[in-house]
Amino acid sequence: MLTFYDTPFTARLLLGTAQYPSPAILAEAVRASGAGIVTVSLRRESGGERSGQSFWSLIRELGVRVLPNTAGCHSVKEAVTTAQMAREVFGTSWIKLEVIGEADTLQPDIFGLVEAARILVSEGFDVFPYTTEDLVVAERLVEAGCRVLMPWGAPIGSGRGLNNVYGLRSMRAHFPGIPLVVDAGIGTPSHAAHAMELGYDAVLLNTAVAKAGDPAAMARAFALAIEAGRLAFLADPMTPRDMAAPSTPVLGKAVLA
Numbered sequence: 740m741l742t743f744y745d746t747p748f749t750a751r752l753l754l755g756t757a758q759y760p761s762p763a764i765l766a767e768a769v770r771a772s773g774a775g776i777v778t779v780s781l782r783r784e785s786g787g788e789r790s791g792q793s794f795w796s797l798i799r800e801l802g803v804r805v806l807p808n809t810a811g812c813h814s815v816k817e818a819v820t821t822a823q824m825a826r827e828v829f830g831t832s833w834i835k836l837e838v839i840g841e842a843d844t845l846q847p848d849i850f851g852l853v854e855a856a857r858i859l860v861s862e863g864f865d866v867f868p869y870t871t872e873d874l875v876v877a878e879r880l881v882e883a884g885c886r887v888l889m890p891w892g893a894p895i896g897s898g899r900g901l902n903n904v905y906g907l908r909s910m911r912a913h914f915p916g917i918p919l920v921v922d923a924g925i926g927t928p929s930h931a932a933h934a935m936e937l938g939y940d941a942v943l944l945n946t947a948v949a950k951a952g953d954p955a956a957m958a959r960a961f962a963l964a965i966e967a968g969r970l971a972f973l974a975d976p977m978t979p980r981d982m983a984a985p986s987t988p989v990l991g992k993a994v995l996a
């Protein structure tokens with residue numbers, strides 16, 4: 740059973756709520772995805788054109804758990820303040836912690852991330868850190884009190900899939916008991932299935948669904964791929980070989996009259 744901070748979930752897709760063509764299409768996509776958790780940016784919701792009550796009512800009607808995020812925060816102070824405000828606004832101590840370190844790749848500032856995680860855990864937050872696949876950083880985050888880790892697949896919005904399969908595999912092996920979610924950079928359902936086949940517990944994505952020609956259909960495709968990847972992982976896939984092995988054993992040659 741998948742649990743995040745002691746809350747059980749059946750759906751293994753977490754969906755972002757930004758960049759959809761309209762609130763109605765967002766709602767369709769969330770429903771089609773079957774996601775139990777959506778991530779919402781406080782900054783975007785309070786500052787943007789979709790701001791305020793109507794967006795919040797829409798999310799509430801969807802009956803999903805909200806995971807507020809600190810998207811766009813570039814310093815520890817900014818991330819901590821945003822998390823504190825999100826707790827007030829959304830009434831949850833869950834926070835997807837992003838401390839962005841670099842504008843071209845939007846990769847996490849891992850030093851700031853660990854520092855912010857420590858502060859937020861000490862203030863009673865349940866932190867979901869957006870991190871890299873670096874095991875040392877991951878260890879520091881766990882020491883800081885994070886009980887979920889969310890390594891990137893590739894830079895946010897890039898749709899490149901899993902850039903470092905080896906690193907992600909190592910991370911899975913190193914933290915067998917921690918829920919691991921691939922977050923960001925997923926472009927197609929096959930990328931998500933791959934993450935699940937590696938034994939990841941869930942996938943968080945936004946752009947690939949929001950920017951698809953038909954977001955609801957793409958959301959459904961992701962849900963199916965994630966389920967297929969999970970089933971494949973549980974079914975214990977075969978080990979790849981370098982050389983061929985006949986899949987149809989032949990006992991003797993046919994005798995042709």
Ligand SMILES: CC(=O)[C@@H](O)[C@H](O)COP(=O)(O)O
Binds near residue numbers: 894943
């Ligand atoms: C919305 C959100 O949380 C993003 O910051 C997240 O990391 C998803 O990234 P993609 O848009 O690449 O799926």
